[in-house]
Amino acid sequence: xxxxxxxxxxxxxxxxxxxxxxxxxxxxxxxxxxxxxxxxxxxxxxxxxxxxxxxxxxxxxxxxxxxxxxxxxxxxxxxxxxxxxxxxxxxxxxxxxxxxxxxxxxxxxxxxxxxxxxxxxxxxxxxxxxxxxxxxxxxxxxxxxxxxxxxxxxxxxxxxxxxxxxxxxxxxxxxxxxxxxxxxxxxxxxxxxxxxxxxxxxxxxxxxxxxxxxxxxxxxxxxxxxxxxxxxxxxxxxxxxxxxxxxxx
Numbered sequence: 001x002x003x004x005x006x007x008x009x010x011x012x013x014x015x016x017x018x019x020x021x022x023x024x025x026x027x028x029x030x031x032x033x034x035x036x037x038x039x040x041x042x043x044x045x046x047x048x049x050x051x052x053x054x055x056x057x058x059x060x061x062x063x064x065x066x067x068x069x070x071x072x073x074x075x076x077x078x079x080x081x082x083x084x085x086x087x088x089x090x091x092x093x094x095x096x097x098x099x100x101x102x103x104x105x106x107x108x109x110x111x112x113x114x115x116x117x118x119x120x121x122x123x124x125x126x127x128x129x130x131x132x133x134x135x136x137x138x139x140x141x142x143x144x145x146x147x148x149x150x151x152x153x154x155x156x157x158x159x160x161x162x163x164x165x166x167x168x169x170x171x172x173x174x175x176x177x178x179x180x181x182x183x184x185x186x187x188x189x190x191x192x193x194x195x196x197x198x199x200x201x202x203x204x205x206x207x208x209x210x211x212x213x214x215x216x217x218x219x220x221x222x223x224x225x226x227x228x229x230x231x232x233x234x235x236x237x238x239x240x241x242x243x244x245x246x247x248x249x
Contacts, residue, residue, distance in 0.1 A: 062208050062243055063131075064108040070129050070209075070239050071113045072232065077125030078215065082116035093145060094126045096199055096216040097164055097182050099152035104130040104141050104210065123199055123218030123225070127236060129211045131243060142176035142205040145212075149180045149203075157186065165189060167222070171230065174204035174237040179230065181222050200225035202233040207244030211236045 090110045093101035107130035115125040132138040153166040163186025171177030179202050187196035201214030213232035215225050241248035
């Protein structure tokens with residue numbers, strides 16, 4: 001009987017020690033007043049995640065050189081097979097009559113091509129490209145040319161005499177597209193819808209480049225000249241993708 005009582009006493013004492021140790025362990029975990037971290041709060045094992053940079057790479061500068069492939073090829077300009085002359089350097093924008101469109105004096109570079117000799121009243125194909133240091137300078141020039149053409153239309157007939165008039169309108173190609181149709185004999189003076197003899201040029205911009213295309217001189221109808229030059233303008237604009245920020249992507 002004494003042995004049993006002694007054994008029970010030792011078991012009770014051991015249990016008390018275990019309980020006390022458990023209490024001490026719990027107290028130590030919360031001694032600073034913060035709960036123990038849960039599994040989701042514990043730091044994950046493994047290497048740290050790589051840092052991502054918020055800085056972007058510098059944009060590729062838009063070129064200011066003019067390779068000859070920015071010009072329409074011989075097969076795209078009329079008259080096909082006519083003599084072709086390419087010149088480099090800033091020069092006046094081409095118009096066959098006395099309306100002065102001025103020169104792109106702020107251009108970094110300029111290329112011009114004339115195709116044909118004007119014989120037998122056949123129009124000469126013209127394509128000019130001027131590139132600028134930035135798009136704002138190009139926009140300024142395209143707007144200036146449009147304003148100059150508008151002034152010629154408003155003041156016609158001009159100093160070249162005769163009844164020459166100009167039909168200036170927006171062109172839905174590129175930015176600040178402008179169509180300039182020359183009415184040689186002023187048939188639109190009394191009838192704006194009349195279709196007389198004349199020629200046409202168009203000016204538009206893409207990025208830092210401004211381009212003029214035309215079928216100048218000769219004796220085409222104004223309507224056919226306008227249509228021909230609008231097609232030139234679209235093709236010319238497509239060749240200037242290198243002068244926009246996104247490039248030709």
